[in-house]
Amino acid sequence: MEIDGKQVKAQIWDTAGQERFRAVTSAYYRGAVGALIVYDITRPITFLSVSRWLDELKTHCDTTVAMMLVGNKCDLENIRSVSVEEGKNMAEEQGLFFMETSALDATNVNTAFEIVIKEIYNNVSRKVLNSDTYKAQLSLNRVSLPNNGTPSSNHNQTHFPCCST
Incomplete structure (x- = not known):
């Protein structure tokens, strides 16, 4: 997908939320920057499990994670057990962000992924902008012009590390 004129790729892992995958999922959490926590609106037990999955994410993830709760x-709708309001x-x-989807007819599926991916992009961009490495690069690459940008007759100008003599 494209964000701010840049092509962004996402690697998506579906852990299925099943107990038999639970031991494997903690390995996927490391380095994760986004998560969709999905429950089935017709099965309240899946909604009750959301808190546990959130706790696991918070325990195992290294960074700020963009998260969306998805019903x-x-x-x-005719057999709904978890209300929109509860979600x-x-x-x-x-x-968390919130959205209801239908995997059967694709309602809001792309939108849910797009929202989370955009939030991941924003989070990563903020981290880069706030990083010491980025700030150091900015200060090294800054151009300073003496006399408000007009040429100086003084040939003994200060030279900056970014400029060659």
């Missing part, structure tokens, strides 16, 4: 199967409230309490 899946919104196409099954929104949990997301708000945890500081």
Whole structure:
């Protein structure tokens, strides 16, 4: 996908949220910069598991993680067990984005990924801009012009590390 005129690629891992994958998932958390925590709106037990998955993310992730709570199967409104309001409230309490999707008919699926990927991009960009390495590069590459940019008749000007003599 393209963000700010740059091509951004995302590597996505689906851990399926199943207990049999639980031992493997902690390895995926290291270095993760985004997560979609998905529950089934027709199965309240999956919604109750969200807190545990959030705790695991917070325990194992190294960095700020862009997270979205996703209620899946919104196409099954007639057998819904978890209300939209419950999902929104949990997301708000945890500081997460929130969206309902349908994997069956693709409702909001791309949008959910796009929102998280854009947030990851913004988080990574902020980290780069705030890093000491970036700040050091800025100070080394800064150009200073004496006399407000007008040529000087003084040939004994100070030379900066970025400029050759």
